[in-house]
Amino acid sequence: MVSSKDVAKYAGVSQTTVSRVLNTPELVKKPTLEKVLKAIEALNYVPDANARSLVQQKTKTIALLSGPLHNPFFVDTTTAIVNYATEKGYKVNVQFVNDENLTEAYATAIGTKVDGIILSCILYDDPIFNRLQEMNIPFITYNRKHRNNEQFVEIDNFEAGYLSAKHVIEQQHTRLSWVGGPLTVSTFKHRYEGFLKACEDHQIELSDAYILQTDTSKKGCEDALAALLELEEKPTAICTGSDSIALNILDHATQIGAAVPDDISIVGIDNVELSQHGRIQLTTIGSISEHNLGLLAIERLIELIENKKNSCINITESVKVFSRSTTKKIKRR
């Protein structure tokens, strides 16, 4: 591997000068500068980022702990995060986190001495949170948050859940179902609470059999739908905890011949890109901003890293209904 010393020898200067050429070229005389640049070119020299990190104590690397990409929400956010960070000169270390590899994911993120951590996958009461805080590495959560979070970006989850129910209630639905995710997660918890409140406000009675908390997996969603369709009195509308869940249910409903929205209406939350697809046209609740949560979060994180501002970042984006074709005014009998 060719080092700055090699370049120095080749150019007949000191290693220091080579370093200067790369970092503070204005401090080096033109002829010397060119000699060195030529040497760099000739030897195909590329500075070693690790060595640089070691001495500067900065890695120009960010750890991204994302949820899995089969959830289209994370497709959108990962794209935004990676692209923005790359553009700003940061490398992005990506891990897709699930329940099993969570703690290990944190460990490697910490051991790599990254400049910052951006993560979605955290529980509302997660013990790892304290360790993260002790590490004194800037970090921010998007989508989900922790009970004590100081830096996070989310949508107004309560309102999203509320609007979700309100939307189908306004379409005359009275038999509303909720298919959500684990209540240990802030998003699902608050969305569900919003859903409940809307039902309460509109005097909708909720059958216990209509309320399901899945593990959000494809299988889990399919089972949930199956359970609902087995009921004597089936719900006419399903409010879901996320677009991912909604898409899974929509998929399975179509496969087993349940017509959406004619037999049953489905509402998502998140307004992921995919929900707009002509064949999908999912009615959903999403941020009024066109910037997704990942982008908002990575912008803040990099600001945090570079300015060392320690101001609290609490962003809660307002939401609205995106009414598409998976919901329909119920036909009164």
Place this chain on the structure above:
Amino acid sequence: MVSSKDVAKYAGVSQTTVSRVLNTPELVKKPTLEKVLKAIEALNYVPDANARSLVQQKTKTIALLSGPLHNPFFVDTTTAIVNYATEKGYKVNVQFVNDENLTEAYATAIGTKVDGIILSCILYDDPIFNRLQEMNIPFITYNRKHRNNEQFVEIDNFEAGYLSAKHVIEQQHTRLSWVGGPLTVSTFKHRYEGFLKACEDHQIELSDAYILQTDTSKKGCEDALAALLELEEKPTAICTGSDSIALNILDHATQIGAAVPDDISIVGIDNVELSQHGRIQLTTIGSISEHNLGLLAIERLIELIENKKNSCINITESVKVFSRSTTKKIKRR
């Protein structure tokens, strides 16, 4: 930041011993071992991965240069690659590459001294290829390949294109269109060649107006479809260069009221996860293996890194038709 020296001082041993505890604990006496472990625990010590990389000349990091995630093919492969590499103890540096940031992407991949590079985005005749080879870093391409590639994993692109055309020809279609991507890319080039051969073998005449090479963007695909639908004699089947293109066309067709498959049939290539969705049900050509190309490639790459085997890896997976609901036997007039 607490270093191994701090641990050494705390435990009353030398830094060497601390290092040994972490790397070759069998060479250290029990009591000493425990003293050190306690110190590590007490100080919350985490070894600095950068320093380790510097001295060992190994980073335990892999650079992934992927295409953008709005192409669902890369959703599948990125998931497989990141998860497999993570499981094997590698960090994955992800970049989503497009035409503009390509060279820069290579530069950072090289500057980080990664242990290996896995990439899809390379042109069939790409000058960067030589530089990669000179770097002497193990690298492998998946999906696309370079003319001189020695390590690659692909599907049988020619056969895929061939089967694509054959499938709709067998459904009595005679007015076949091809909407592909740039022919500078191996996949599109070979798929197109296969398509042409099938048409030739079955005496299908191709109108020039039916052959379109798009930039694969959403807009590009929409324009292509619009152009086709403006023709006096519209094609009855569109064979596309990839599922991504097919999905974009399907999206737009639905949005503008063109019925698929009743008005027009659409075939993709890649068999991405999303193509199976109940609402999509895209007929497509894909690998007979259930492992996606990303997984196959990352497995080989890590083998390459760890065994230094320099054997050529040329994998070309066989393909078959996945017949779903976007193609249909044409109604003879």
Place this chain on the structure above:
DNA sequence: CAGCAATATGAATACGTAGTCATTTTAGAG
């Protein structure tokens, strides 16, 4: 051309780890 400030360069060092080699300690044999 002297003298001095400003500019340009280089030598030495630190960053945190792993590995080499030398040294000390331990265990076992006689």
Place this chain on the structure above:
DNA sequence: CTCTAAAATGACTACGTATTCATATTGCTG
């Protein structure tokens, strides 16, 4: 208890860079 081989530990150095401080060179003023 002595001697020797094996086991355990430590001092030192390299990795490739950026930075500090010292030194050399240049340019300018009078």
